Amino acid sequence: MKTLTFRAAALAGLVAVTPLVAQAEDTTLTVGMSGGYFPFTFVRQDVLQGFEVDVMNAVGEEAGLEIEFETMSFSGLIGALDAGRIDTIANQITITPEREAKFAFTQAYVFDGAQVVTRDGNTDVTGVEDLRGKTVAVNLGSNFEQLLNDLPYADEVNIKTYESNIEQDTALGRVDAFVMDRVSSAQLIKESPLPLQLAGQPFSEIRNALPFRDDAEGRALRDQVDAALTTLRDNGTLTEISVKWFGTDITSNAAE
Structure with a gap:
């Protein structure tokens, strides 16, 4: 299946946040998504956009990572992560016991x-x-x-x-x-x-989070992204992105 590559820097309407670390090195985080799951990830007028896109752009700014998006069929995303073609998946990936046994997950950012x-x-x-x-x-x-x-x-x-x-x-x-x-x-x-x-x-x-390969490199990336998510939660950026797309905050667990 043909894969389309979207670079975060080329997307309009990025969320402006303060970087957590200086981008001394050009470190790229390759994020897989389907681009066909409105309003989380979709293409309109040849622009990849949605809640997940905004979240990952904000994570990249906060963590000092360049975000590169790879779109493919949803059913192929897990295989692409397994094969090392992408570093993580931002497409409403639900935490399940089976997935937790195989991947290193960040904290949940959608409930x-x-x-x-x-x-x-x-x-x-x-x-x-x-x-x-x-x-x-x-x-x-x-x-x-x-x-x-x-x-x-x-x-x-x-x-x-x-x-x-x-x-x-x-x-x-x-x-x-x-x-x-x-x-x-x-x-x-x-x-x-x-x-x-x-x-x-x-x-x-349903609790959605970002999965990474469960090896040293994957866990290190997971920790870096997870720290950025914590900051974005604490400073209100996750809530802001959620309200933009849904009119309500789906990034916090009301039961907790």
């Missing part, structure tokens, strides 16, 4: 929930408890497939995986519902002309 979405007017599916006997779409490689498989009635749910465009097939009635994170679902419904609606409340907490 969200899994959300069922249906065609507008659908009264058969009013929440996750109504997915028995239904066909449900999820993005290929996402954690939402596993969340559905963890349901006590998972054997009664027909899961269909997509590389993209799960919302179109739901709106057209080809599937009964799709599952995505709540904030993306709400923004998608707000921006899209497709007849969609949220079905019920979120059914699982």
Whole structure:
């Protein structure tokens, strides 16, 4: 698959923050993302943008790193990280026990929930408890497939995986519902002309963080990025970026 490279310096509307360290050396952090998950990472008028882009640009400024973005299909991101083609992934990567056993994660910087979405007017599916006997779409490689498989009635749910465009097939009635994170679902419904609606409340907490390879180099990069995230959280930059894209702060855990 063709890969597009976007350099952070070329992007408009970067968040201005004070560098944590002087950029004495040109150290590049290569960040993988799909560029197709509005409003976290997407391309509009040939410009890569979104919440994740702004966060990583702010991290680069704070940590003294040049951020280089590599876009590819979401399902290929983990393999690219494993192979060393990218240093981390900024694409709503959920912390799971399986991933924690394999990668070195930063602190969580997004707190969200899994959300069922249906065609507008659908009264058969009013929440996750109504997915028995239904066909449900999820993005290929996402954690939402596993969340559905963890349901006590998972054997009664027909899961269909997509590389993209799960919302179109739901709106057209080809599937009964799709599952995505709540904030993306709400923004998608707000921006899209497709007849969609949220079905019920979120059914699982999601914590997103940045994964790095679990070796000496990867852990060192993780620590550098994690320190920058702490500063950006403390000085309000993460909140500012979140409010810009979502109108609310999804970067702090209200339960804590």
